[in-house]
Amino acid sequence: MASGPGLKISIDEKRYPGSTAPTLSGFKAEIAPGSVTAILGPSGIGKSTLLRIIAGIDRDYSGHVTINGQPAAEAAPPGFLFQDPRLLPWLTALDNVRTAGVGVSIEQAIVALGKTGLAGQASLYPHQLSGGMQRRAALARALALNAGLLLLDEPFVSLDRALVEEMYNLIASIAASDGPTMLLVTHMAEDAARLANNVLILSGRPATITDQLTLSAPIAERDSNAIARYVEMIETTRD
Numbered sequence: 416m417a418s419g420p421g422l423k424i425s426i427d428e429k430r431y432p433g434s435t436a437p438t439l440s441g442f443k444a445e446i447a448p449g450s451v452t453a454i455l456g457p458s459g460i461g462k463s464t465l466l467r468i469i470a471g472i473d474r475d476y477s478g479h480v481t482i483n484g485q486p487a488a489e490a491a492p493p494g495f496l497f498q499d500p501r502l503l504p505w506l507t508a509l510d511n512v513r514t515a516g517v518g519v520s521i522e523q524a525i526v527a528l529g530k531t532g533l534a535g536q537a538s539l540y541p542h543q544l545s546g547g548m549q550r551r552a553a554l555a556r557a558l559a560l561n562a563g564l565l566l567l568d569e570p571f572v573s574l575d576r577a578l579v580e581e582m583y584n585l586i587a588s589i590a591a592s593d594g595p596t597m598l599l600v601t602h603m604a605e606d607a608a609r610l611a612n613n614v615l616i617l618s619g620r621p622a623t624i625t626d627q628l629t630l631s632a633p634i635a636e637r638d639s640n641a642i643a644r645y646v647e648m649i650e651t652t653r654d
């Protein structure tokens with residue numbers, strides 16, 4: 416994977432048509448190359464809106480987002496991981512990974528499946544994969560574009576505990592080995608405590624960054640005490 420880009424985000428205002436108030440206003444952040452940033456806030460505050468703007472999908476806002484100095488709308492498309500795997504049932508795991516973008520080769524898809532431990536399941540269809548494998552296939556699809564930028568939108572919601580642990584460990588190992596820049600949108604302090612170097616706390620309407628925390632312990636080396644301490648720090652700050 417290409418090493419992760421740096422981002423500069425400056426959203427003066429994002430207002431949906433017909434809405435009386437903007438969803439985002441005065442949102443400014445710099446994201447360091449190869450960092451994992453958690454964007455933490457309650458449901459409905461504007462986190463997915465922000466990710467769509469960063470991905471260059473939503474261009475209907477005032478402001479600027481650059482990825483390695485290039486306007487987001489012109490940059491290579493980022494990898495996206497959503498709440499649900501969104502695999503196409505009529506395609507194999509390999510072909511699902513290849514739907515990540517135009518020109519994802521078989522070799523690239525196999526490499527991406529290998530990173531998520533699914534090299535041996537490439538020819539299976541989604542209904543033949545366990546829930547955990549489906550999540551990993553979705554992560555492989557997000558990695559296949561090789562963009563170095565991964566956008567994760569509440570990827571752990573509705574997963575059972577064992578699967579959450581599996582995904583935390585997998586994403587932490589990819590962060591350590593490949594160094595992508597990751598933006599993780601979540602309402603859960605634990606997600607940030609487990610995976611993030613930086614935490615941006617969103618609140619208010621329109622949403623702005625009201626607090627920012629640095630979590631300096633290396634992600635792969637956080638034990639349960641360090642995680643509990645970080646969760647408490649985040650919860651105290653967001654209250």
Ligand code: ADP
Nearest residue numbers: 431432434438457458459460461462463464465
């Ligand atoms: P979050 O990801 O934090 O749950 P969203 O970004 O999905 O929040 O939504 C933020 C706000 O913008 C919500 O009030 C939501 O109703 C509104 N919103 C989201 N998408 C649209 C849309 N396409 N049209 C109008 N309003 C929208």
